[in-house]
Amino acid sequence: MDHLAVAERFVAARYPGADIAIVAGSTARGERTTTSDIDLLLLGDELFEAEDQRSEASTHEFEGEIFEVFAYTPAGFEEWADRGVAQHRPVTVHMLVEGTAFRDDGRLASLRRRWQSVLDEGPSLSAQESAFRRYVITDVLDDLRDAADPLEQQVEAAILFERIAELMLLSEGRWIATGKWLPRRLRTLSRERADRLSIPLLDRDYATFADRVDDELDRAGGRVQSGFVR
Secondary structure, eight states: HHHHHHHHHHHHHHHHTTTTEEEEEHHHHOOOOOOOOOEEEEETTTTOTTTTOOEEEEEEETTEEEEEEEEEOHHHHHHHHHHHTTTTOOHHHHHHHHHEEOOOOOOHHHHHHHHHHHHHHHHOOOOHHHHHHHHHHHHHHHHHHHHSHHHHHHHHHHHHHHHHHHHHHHHHTTOOOTTTTHHHHHHHOOOHHHHHHHHHHHTTHHHHHHHHHHHHHHTTOOOTTTTTOO
């Protein structure tokens, strides 16, 4: 199936005012699975019927495909892109820069140059945010070490993996992610460090996993507990 052609027909039918249309995600990378949807980023001055609407995230079925749509006016995109950068997870910016365009009114190249420079610069982790993240990790780490119930151990370990992985990435000036993209980003940072965390976690060797988290916590600045003001 020509997914770009299906996407163009979908946009023509549902979002005819789109000036820029980009297929992102697994479809753009050529890595679709049987359950993959089609991620679309749409930009346009006249995308919406309501004059004051600036953005929309919605899901649609069209010609047997599921479309996940992220639609913005230029001002709406700026707002949500800036918000993603501030949260260290600029999903829409990655879609803009890395996706495959099938509509372009001539503005895309300059937009991509601008936002590529933001991605290249990477996130900025302030001393206060680093301390707060290390405070949270310290607390969850102690809870994991104290836990005896297997379900509590598994839940605490999952939370701890997410928190320490984010800190590892941010401390190295890398963008964070959620879901499957978090371990992928971590492996890109360092396969060895990712394996040191993930192998005991997958083996449910929580004592070793806690020790490995402690090592990464020390590397990022150490435990934060007594005297921390938030």
